[in-house]
Amino acid sequence: MNNATPFFPGFHRLLFGRARCSAQAQLADQARALEKATLCQLGQVCAPWVPARLLQPAPSGAHSRRRFFPQGLTFWAFLSQVLSPESPCRETVRKVQAWYALRRQPRPGSGTAAYCRARSRLCLQTLLGIHRHTAHELQRRVAQDQLWCGRRVKVVDGTGVSMPDTPQNQKAFPQPSNQKKGCGFPVAKIVGCFCLASGALLHWAEGNKHVHESKLFRKLFAFLLPGDVILADRGFCSYAAIAILLRAGVDTVMRLHQARPRDLRKGCRLGPNDRLVTWLKPKSRPRGCLAADWRQVPATLTLRLVHVPFQAPGFRAQSLVVATTLTDPIRYPPQEIAKLYLRRWAVELFFRDIKIALGMDVLRCQTPAMVRKEIAMHAIAYNLVRGLMQQAAALYHVPLERISFKGSVDTLRQWADAINATHAQPRQQARLFNHLLQILAENTVPLRPDRSEPRVRKRRPKAFPLMSRPRHDYSLASPSRKGLK
Structure with a gap:
């Protein structure tokens, strides 16, 4: 009924x-x-x-x-x-x-x-879907005046993380060969692609110590869009990578590899310390490059070499050479290319925020599957904090790079409870959220360009000896164990 x-x-x-x-x-x-x-x-x-x-x-x-x-x-x-x-x-x-x-x-x-x-x-795919959404939102909110010469710049670099010493982790991510068995930790390599304007982690690829960072970088090619500009150091500057990216409509700005000649007297002169040069295709296919991709690589490449001088406080004047596919000297002046490459250091700070402030330097999961999920969760958390920083910077007209990431993490943890307590009061919740953004905007770091402070520790560690054999050998050799026998 x-x-x-x-x-x-x-x-x-x-x-x-x-x-x-x-x-x-x-x-x-x-x-x-x-x-x-x-x-x-x-x-x-x-x-x-x-x-x-x-x-x-x-x-x-x-x-x-x-x-x-x-x-x-x-x-x-x-x-x-x-x-x-x-x-x-x-x-x-x-x-x-x-x-x-x-x-x-x-x-x-x-x-x-x-x-x-x-x-x-x-599900790892669910976490990756959430991460893609956060990265898309961060890029969507980038203002036009934050772009470099009207182009989206994506900066690439690699890093390493360690994880618990378990048989599963050792099989997927072996420890370095100079460490004794049972005395080391598995190590994973990660190559990340960040948005230079927003600081968002867009994509990443992980591998073990046997995989070179340039090979992991090739896994990210599928996520790049035509019109992007890749900013990277000389470890990624190779003929194959530049040619494949250029064929996909992606320009590159990279430091010239140390194996390449840096004589600026050759080539077509565009200006002081600015030359057009021609590279010839290597005779042998590089390891990690697919044969199908290598056949499509052109026989020659026309690149632009820009001499970039820089002065570090307390040191002599130094210089480096940047190789780029941006060959138009009118649209892309050499001074702008030099300033852009000097901003590459931002990716080191992005990785520092993830590894130190969020603790990804030492992962805690016991299996490779959970390690990959933990890396994805760190990427999501990093982008969420970056999203709040982006909102605070836009609302209170503060440069995004001046807002403290660690201070933003601490503020988010403490204010989340207060904002959640007013979930039934939308106006009160909106007021508290604006206070949260205001505090983020007020917590800025000093502007210290070209700072040189080596990473040293003042506090001495405890005088415990380093492990030289597996831990169970120590417990078997302890006096209490001997007395029980």
Whole structure:
């Protein structure tokens, strides 16, 4: 019998009551309420940057069951861990338990196994989709006056990260050969592509120590768009890479490789310290370049060499040579190319923000699959913080590069709870969010161009010896163990 009427839909529930919910349905309702009220404090601030459709429960598969840790709750909990590098899984579980107890609901167990399994169920493609959305939003909000000569500049560089010493990680990312077995850590190489105007991490490729950074760089070619300008150091300056990118409509500005002659007396003179030269195609195909791509590489390349002088405080005047495919000296004056290459150092600061401020320098996951998800979560967290910095810079007319990234991370962590507490008061929440952006704009770093401060540590480390053999050898050789035998 259909008790609903066309005039009062659902009126029958007042007369006949609601259907009794199963224990599983009640658990799902509690999890959804918890997801909205607790660990999604970051969601109140970062929700516009994260597509909600990607975190919805799936009709079937791993995320279709009703659990204490649904997909959305797990994502925001994982994100909070990345923003707090010292936060272990146990702390996240304790937070969930506290809020379940506060709402007088059955709390989950004290172990971290359920939360760790929930993290492993997160799909890497879902995380990559969220990252692509954040990168697209950051690029979309770049103003026209922030472009270089009307072009989008993407800066590329490589770095390395270490991870826990487990058999799975060692197999996928072997440790350096100069470290003893059981005394080292697996190492992964990462080549990242950043937007120079917004600082967003657009794409990255990871590999082990046997893969050269130039080969990882080729994996990023598919994500570049015609009209882009690639800014990189001399490690990426090769004939094949420049030719393939130029064929795709992508220009390059790179420091001349040390194996290439830098005699500016040859070639067509465009101006002082500015020449057009012709490179010949190498006779042998470079390792890592596909045969099909190599056949399409032209026999010659016309490049422009620009001599860039620079002066570091306390040192002699030095110079370098930049090779570029931007051959028009009227549209791209040599002074502008020199200034652009000197901005390449920004990518070192971008990687420093991810590795030091967010703790990606030493990953914590035990398997290669989770390591890749952890890298993706660091990329998402980095772009979310960059998005807030971009909003603050545009609203309060502050240069984006002057806003402190570490200060922005600290401010976001502390203000997320206050903004989440006003989720039922939109005006109050908007006022608090504007205060958050104002604080970000006020937390600027000093303008110190050409600063030279070597990385040294003042505080001495503890006088513990370095590990010279596997850890289990130490425990077997301890006096207490000998006494038990």
